[in-house]
Amino acid sequence: MSIQKILLQFEPKPENILRAIKELAKSEKYLSKSECGAIALYFSLPLARVYSTASFFDMVKVKKEAKRIIKVCSGGACLSGKSMEIVRQIEMQLKIELGNDAHPKFRLELMSCRGLCDRGPAVEIGDNIFEKVRPETVDDIIRNYL
Numbered sequence: 001m002s003i004q005k006i007l008l009q010f011e012p013k014p015e016n017i018l019r020a021i022k023e024l025a026k027s028e029k030y031l032s033k034s035e036c037g038a039i040a041l042y043f044s045l046p047l048a049r050v051y052s053t054a055s056f057f058d059m060v061k062v063k064k065e066a067k068r069i070i071k072v073c074s075g076g077a078c079l080s081g082k083s084m085e086i087v088r089q090i091e092m093q094l095k096i097e098l099g100n101d102a103h104p105k106f107r108l109e110l111m112s113c114r115g116l117c118d119r120g121p122a123v124e125i126g127d128n129i130f131e132k133v134r135p136e137t138v139d140d141i142i143r144n145y146l
Contacts, residue, residue, distance in 0.1 A: 003039075
């Protein structure tokens with residue numbers, strides 16, 4: 001369904017903006033700036049108000065999701081196995097920060113224990129889990145996803 005068709009379901013009053021944003025979030029993976037602009041125009045509101053309303057709720061994405069999510073285990077055994085050094089190595093290689101969505105291709109997160117304590121530190125990229133990862137092996141792993 002097009003944005004216009006979705007917006008036409010709502011009377012263009014400011015009190016309906018959140019309902020409209022939530023409805024759009026169901027059909028779209030994220031709301032682009034142009035889509036936020038269409039919402040602002042329809043409701044006769046400043047773009048900043050639409051954007052701040054949409055970005056306040058984590059169920060609504062205002063940025064395109066990263067294509068690859070890299071997760072590093074933060075369980076006790078993996079932490080003692082230097083998983084935070086692995087995080088720093090990934091941050092340096094990809095020029096990203098833990099939890100930051102600014103990179104267009106990758107997002108770096110910590111994950112809870114996957115039960116691989118005897119084979120950690122563990123790194124998960126998509127459906128692939130890498131075991132016994134060391135800071136010096138990170139470059140080779142990441143290179144396969146560039």
